[in-house]
Amino acid sequence: HTTPPVPAPVKTWKITSSDVEVTVCSVGASITKLKVKGVDVVLGFDKPKDYLVNGPYFGCIVGRVANRIKEGKIDFKDGKGERSLDINNEPNHLHGGKEGWSHKVWRLKEEEESKIVLWLEDEGGEDGYPGVVRAEVEYRIEGTTVLVDTRVENQGESPTPINTTQHTYFNLGDEERGVLGHELKVESEGYMPVGADMIPTGEVLGNGR
Numbered sequence: 001h002t003t004p005p006v007p008a009p010v011k012t013w014k015i016t017s018s019d020v021e022v023t024v025c026s027v028g029a030s031i032t033k034l035k036v037k038g039v040d041v042v043l044g045f046d047k048p049k050d051y052l053v054n055g056p057y058f059g060c061i062v063g064r065v066a067n068r069i070k071e072g073k074i075d076f077k078d079g080k081g082e083r084s085l086d087i088n089n090e091p092n093h094l095h096g097g098k099e100g101w102s103h104k105v106w107r108l109k110e111e112e113e114s115k116i117v118l119w120l121e122d123e124g125g126e127d128g129y130p131g132v133v134r135a136e137v138e139y140r141i142e143g144t145t146v147l148v149d150t151r152v153e154n155q156g157e158s159p160t161p162i163n164t165t166q167h168t169y170f171n172l173g174d175e176e177r178g179v180l181g182h183e184l185k186v187e188s189e190g191y192m193p194v195g196a197d198m199i200p201t202g203e204v205l206g207n208g209r
Contacts, residue, residue: 010025011026024118026107028102032044042059059167061101061102061106062100062101063095063164067095068199069092071091088127096127100127101122104122114141118137119136119137124160131155132155133153134152135152189206190205192204
């Protein structure tokens with residue numbers, strides 16, 4: 001990624017509870033630090049301006065569409081047929097393209113001790129997506145739990161796909177051990193394997209299948 005123009009100053013905020021502290025950056029509405037009893041358990045950059053590039057997508061809100069769209073080809077179901085999106089992960093479109101939400105500067109809507117709400121207006125046309133979309137993300141601490149609530153409203157007349165995610169990398173161990181000792185439980189009846197191009201094959205595996 002090249003560094004895009006910045007429409008607003010890059011800022012950071014902190015929300016806290018007795019045991020948890022979360023630092024949020026305006027670029028990508030990114031979680032840059034998440035400390036539990038003083039220990040940071042997420043990966044991120046030291047300098048907020050580094051999130052303007054953010055090749056690994058550390059901690060950010062990804063949109064309009066997270067993950068890959070094969071060869072950047074999509075039909076918006078508006079009667080105009082298949083169209084092309086930006087190819088930023090050859091040969092596919094990844095995480096909303098090079099002008100996706102992860103690299104935009106979000107603005108503050110609401111701030112409290114243990115809650116923050118940021119918003120973004122995506123005017124459309126960038127990377128091939130139609131329609132004006134307003135997005136909000138709320139980070140809220142309840143006890144030792146950090147909650148993420150993303151709300152998206154299509155304000156235009158054109159249909160548009162929306163499939164966002166919060167792209168934080170967690171490391172619950174230390175830097176020497178990394179994440180290889182972690183165990184993850186997924187409450188799911190199955191999973192979809194991907195091919196060499198990282199696109200789902202269409203199969204559903206697991207649960208005895």
